[in-house]
Amino acid sequence: MAKPPLRKPKKKVCVFCKEKVDYVDYKDTALLRKFISDRGKIRARRVSGNCNQHQRDVATAVKNAREMALLPYTSTAR
Amino acid sequence: MRRYEVMVILDPEVEERSVAPTLDSFLGVVRSAGGAVERVDVWGRRKLAYEIDKKNEGIYAVLDLSCEPETVSELDRQLGLAETVLRTKVVRPEAH
Numbered sequence: 554m555a556k557p558p559l560r561k562p563k564k565k566v567c568v569f570c571k572e573k574v575d576y577v578d579y580k581d582t583a584l585l586r587k588f589i590s591d592r593g594k595i596r597a598r599r600v601s602g603n604c605n606q607h608q609r610d611v612a613t614a615v616k617n618a619r620e621m622a623l624l625p626y627t628s629t630a631r
Numbered sequence: 632m633r634r635y636e637v638m639v640i641l642d643p644e645v646e647e648r649s650v651a652p653t654l655d656s657f658l659g660v661v662r663s664a665g666g667a668v669e670r671v672d673v674w675g676r677r678k679l680a681y682e683i684d685k686k687n688e689g690i691y692a693v694l695d696l697s698c699e700p701e702t703v704s705e706l707d708r709q710l711g712l713a714e715t716v717l718r719t720k721v722v723r724p725e726a727h
Contacts, residue, residue: 576725578724579722580693617722619680621638621720622680622683622689622718624680625680625681626680
């Protein structure tokens, strides 16, 4: 039985904490697009690498942007 | 007095040059109630991410105000009644 090699995943640092952002703007679609998949879904924290608070802020910003038709709720394009 | 940011999506059939006067007529509510309009930013025509009322594009505008809470809710109500307005959103960027 070969054990899979143990690899320590590199700890990601939250980009917003690094930049000391205290408000995630829902109008900045270029930024928010980095945190949604090509299907339009919000990226999970383990993927985006955000801290708890900033992941919440990103999620509400994406949801606000969706309400104003700046970002899609779903996109069929694969 | 609080600072508010109101985003408005207007019907694309509204003519480009009548956008500013249309918005200004709504902003009369704010001015008469003693509020201040700090900035009116018209983004212009933009494709919508999905269809709203069978329309594929809209005219976006962002208004920065500072006024009393009752004044914004009145502004939002009047915008909602107008047929040229597809959608609105009021946020307080400072409170979160």
